[in-house]
Amino acid sequence: MDRDMLFAARARGMKRSVIRELLKLTSNPEIISFAGGLPAPETFPVSEVAIASNRVLWEEAAQALQYGSTEGDVRLRRDLAAMMKADGTPADPSNILVTVASQQGLDMVGKIFLDPGDTCIVGRPTYLGALQAFRSYQGVSIGVELDDNGMRPDLLADTVRRLEAEGRRPKFIYVIPDFHNPAGVTIPESRRREIIRIAREGGYLIVEDTPYRQLRYTGKDEPTFQSMAPDCVLSLYTFSKILLPGFRLGWAYGPDWIIDRMVMAKQGMDLCTPPFNQAITHHVIASGALEKGLKKTVALYSRRRELMLSCLDNHLLDIPGIKWTKPEGGLFLWLTLPEGMNTDDMFHAAIEEKVAYVPGSAFYADEDDHRSMRLNFSYASEAQICEGVKRIGILVHKKLVTS
């Protein structure tokens, strides 16, 4: 059997996720890891989940343990529409598709929109899992530079113009508007409008990926792309960061004609998202435990973010040319080292110092940036944040001397 020829072209190009492989390296408990995007387990509402899961098992097992509808549990879809409305986004439950977290949403976007060679616009940097999903359908992600306010509309306009001229019309513009992963930046309302204008003029879809939106620590909410342009925006949400990741639950919201097609795709992909997990989550939301828990999570992560920023000031502010983002929410900040330094090369030295990050190069569709690293501040304890940033400080100072 010629194994290589047996695979489809899309599978021959597949690579393992850098982050998931890195996470294996960091399983040593002595290593302080800022690498993963893990929520803090102390935020998981264990009692409330236990109460809800017992209720589901004693009162509705015949439905919750059976096959469910592809679209998702109607009660949960109503809850989600209500949550979206409370967040300023008018939402109809029938335009919600419950997904196996937002990664499945991204996979579906690739599946229904990208023919081999089709282009789509992503940030420079952007979420690694999106790149992987789009690449797995042989889509070509074209990067547009971010600044402190997210994707730059001037460069976006240049890029779509160039692609149109080359006959490589992009299928969609992928944005992470709130507390960007990995960059930690947020797109202000005015810039959202500019991006929507460019999308509407060109007839492009916008894919709005907003897993961290409810985790804001400072500043005020920007309106969602969905609320501003429901005709041309598909939004992806997840419970992974606001409730817990272990249920693998998320949802997609968009116009009928897209959601319909996603439902058809999902029938062939897994028939339905686990009804048991959906029923539990419905009861957790109905009990008010999600909302209550979120307040505590926001307070916890806000403290950790504050602490990481102040530790960075303590240990790294003296390095000329260094900079880092000051995210208003989310899980990550983005540290850029002085010219000439290389976070890929430094990674193994970091592991020796017993601290881990994700090298920035993992987050680029095209030419890499080797000066950056992503730091997560949700998972490590306060003590670990202090010690871990100190270790990064030591490492960078050492490398600065030897470089």
Add this chain to the structure above:
Amino acid sequence: MDRDMLFAARARGMKRSVIRELLKLTSNPEIISFAGGLPAPETFPVSEVAIASNRVLWEEAAQALQYGSTEGDVRLRRDLAAMMKADGTPADPSNILVTVASQQGLDMVGKIFLDPGDTCIVGRPTYLGALQAFRSYQGVSIGVELDDNGMRPDLLADTVRRLEAEGRRPKFIYVIPDFHNPAGVTIPESRRREIIRIAREGGYLIVEDTPYRQLRYTGKDEPTFQSMAPDCVLSLYTFSKILLPGFRLGWAYGPDWIIDRMVMAKQGMDLCTPPFNQAITHHVIASGALEKGLKKTVALYSRRRELMLSCLDNHLLDIPGIKWTKPEGGLFLWLTLPEGMNTDDMFHAAIEEKVAYVPGSAFYADEDDHRSMRLNFSYASEAQICEGVKRIGILVHKKLVTS
């Protein structure tokens, strides 16, 4: 926005699943439905799941509610390997990938093996969800006729010869060896050997889909394709029929080089299968509840099968040219009406008689067969089976008179 042009070619050809749309029609409680492939809810081990889920929440929430490994929970993978060994299939836990039930396994098979236009071999008839999964990657399923012993090796040999001559070498042969869905037939050992011989000679992979294997009511187990040819067989299993479908759990087993690629694909598809559901299932297996429950499930379905077969004798045996399969296990039997009758045309009359089936035409990759219907005997109660088969009898007799 030109909506049609925005979709990828693979999405433009997507259709809603006939079965899932039919199931919506049959939600009227007065209709006795033999249409779905639902397990009986009275087989769900609710207490055991409650005990296991409380244990998971109180003892291991920090892991079970967090992200998990893409490959799956190591404890569950060990359980599955042990189950496979007990079934005569030597199995290494590291060659197991836990999936979102076996539908995700089928989707992955399409994703990693099928380029647009690539062919694969399926039965005539075959599982609708497999057709949907393969079609969603623009694969072309080529049907090979079944008889009472499953896929016919002589016709398989002819078909691969013809395809090779046309330069359309098939990527894999998809078989449902045990209690076929929808046909209800099982492939005997000697014929399995013949199919393996053809696959090895041509260098084709065999995809063995065996969701019902543990549900045998009569006769003795045939060896799995996996046990006979581990070098060229990828096997797909699911918990949906042997435990419950609402967790959406299944697994794939195969050679390293395939499982590795599936793991890469899964990283971009959903990162991991719900760790919570995996942990509960591990404890349900460890407690012995799966094995104990299976004995009861087999006893229940065996009675229902027996009953359906005797009701068919009572109400339909007098019709000249009619026949049905007598499955040794599984959930379905396959009824073929006399020449000239059409189960698609009859479907709405059946709904008026308040009984539902799936028209056989749903299960064909190419030219349909319009004389058949799939009947499920796992879900309806004994009383419903008697009444429902009677209604089918009335319907067929009526149509026979008017046709």
